Amino acid sequence: MESRIERIKKQLHNAKYKLTPQREATVSVLLEHEEDHLSAEDVYLLVKEKSPEIGLATVYRTLELLTELKVVDKINFGDGVSRFDLRQEGAAHFHHHLVCIECGAVDEIQEDLLGDVEQIVEDRWNFRIKDHRLTFHGICSRCGEGNEEKE
Amino acid sequence: MESRIERIKKQLHNAKYKLTPQREATVSVLLEHEEDHLSAEDVYLLVKEKSPEIGLATVYRTLELLTELKVVDKINFGDGVSRFDLRQEGAAHFHHHLVCIECGAVDEIQEDLLGDVEQIVEDRWNFRIKDHRLTFHGICSRCGEGNEEKE
DNA sequence: ACATTAACGACAATCATTACAATATGATTA
DNA sequence: TAATCATATTGTAATGATTGTCGTTAATGT
Ligand SMILES: [Zn+2]
Ligand SMILES: [Zn+2]
Ligand SMILES: [Zn+2]
Ligand SMILES: [Zn+2]
Numbered sequence: 001m002e003s004r005i006e007r008i009k010k011q012l013h014n015a016k017y018k019l020t021p022q023r024e025a026t027v028s029v030l031l032e033h034e035e036d037h038l039s040a041e042d043v044y045l046l047v048k049e050k051s052p053e054i055g056l057a058t059v060y061r062t063l064e065l066l067t068e069l070k071v072v073d074k075i076n077f078g079d080g081v082s083r084f085d086l087r088q089e090g091a092a093h094f095h096h097h098l099v100c101i102e103c104g105a106v107d108e109i110q111e112d113l114l115g116d117v118e119q120i121v122e123d124r125w126n127f128r129i130k131d132h133r134l135t136f137h138g139i140c141s142r143c144g145e146g147n148e149e150k151e
Numbered sequence: 152m153e154s155r156i157e158r159i160k161k162q163l164h165n166a167k168y169k170l171t172p173q174r175e176a177t178v179s180v181l182l183e184h185e186e187d188h189l190s191a192e193d194v195y196l197l198v199k200e201k202s203p204e205i206g207l208a209t210v211y212r213t214l215e216l217l218t219e220l221k222v223v224d225k226i227n228f229g230d231g232v233s234r235f236d237l238r239q240e241g242a243a244h245f246h247h248h249l250v251c252i253e254c255g256a257v258d259e260i261q262e263d264l265l266g267d268v269e270q271i272v273e274d275r276w277n278f279r280i281k282d283h284r285l286t287f288h289g290i291c292s293r294c295g296e297g298n299e300e301k302e
Numbered sequence: 303a304c305a306t307t308a309a310c311g312a313c314a315a316t317c318a319t320t321a322c323a324a325t326a327t328g329a330t331t332a
Numbered sequence: 333t334a335a336t337c338a339t340a341t342t343g344t345a346a347t348g349a350t351t352g353t354c355g356t357t358a359a360t361g362t
Contacts, residue, residue: 141277
């Protein structure tokens with residue numbers, strides 16, 4: 001079977017870009033941290049461990065490129081930095097996030113769930129939806145344990 | 152009937168803050184531009200027209216305070232600046248946004264629409280939802296006119 | 303009037319991101 | 333092979349939004 005990185009390489013080639021060593025190192029860090037939501041700086045530091053000669057500007061450019069190609073999505077949780085999240089392969093839409101206001105944990109929801117809502121928006125507002133961003137803020141299951149009935 | 156600004160004044164007082172002239176000027180700019188999504192700089196320039204002596208830091212401080220009190224919501228459309236949006240009075244949740252990728256227009260959806268989805272998330276992920284952020288990216292009705300069937 | 307404290311305004315500092323200029327890499331062609 | 337051209341990289345400087353500092357002002361209570 002073709003590896004994930006091979007397919008990303010093809011995506012780059014289709015768009016006339018090359019998978020340079022720096023880009024490969026960056027992508028591989030993203031793959032290894034698929035669960036996390038890394039900032040550009042985070043990615044830079046992690047890539048540097050394997051490729052110490054890489055420059056911060058290159059990481060920024062690579063992330064920008066990957067965003068353009070929809071390999072990653074750029075998100076913002078309001079803490080002053082952009083974060084980069086690998087898009088599930090073949091997913092039409094970006095996944096959702098649960099941000100805990102107690103402990104700061106960020107969990108993901110891969111299910112779309114918005115089908116009906118999007119149909120309504122398309123029809124009622126005559127808006128052709130291409131993508132979405134949905135984040136819930138609240139108390140995660142870990143933090144909510146024990147005090148179920150508190151408001 | 153009590154005016155909107157009166158009620159905001161009370162909210163401030165309840166939290167032991169005063170509605171100083173600078174804060175009042177800032178709130179009144181927000182009320183006059185309820186449809187827009189102003190950045191801190193935008194607000195600063197508009198407030199300056201009426202109160203030229205106001206400082207940028209004060210505007211930032213006021214917006215931060217209003218965010219804390221949930222009078223406004225701070226949002227980020229990925230263009231590098233935070234924007235501030237008056238919350239509808241009495242609304243439990245923040246409204247949604249339609250961002251046009253053609254013309255950049257930002258329209259609002261005041262209807263909640265997420266009731267069912269939130270129920271599912273609460274139940275399946277055991278996550279107690281306090282608020283949400285939902286933004287759709289796509290082609291607005293103005294830009295979509297005439298070429299309905301294009302993908 | 304004096305003390306206390308919240309809030310201001312001007313400006314400096316910070317920090318993420320972008321722009322720049324010089325160099326390197328790699329393919330293409332004379 | 334050597335010259336050429338395009339793309340990519342690096343380190344650094346510049347930018348721009350936001351936050352911090354600090355001396356001053358305004359309101360409140362004694
Ligand atoms: Zn939590
Ligand atoms: Zn994610
Ligand atoms: Zn449009
Ligand atoms: Zn809005």
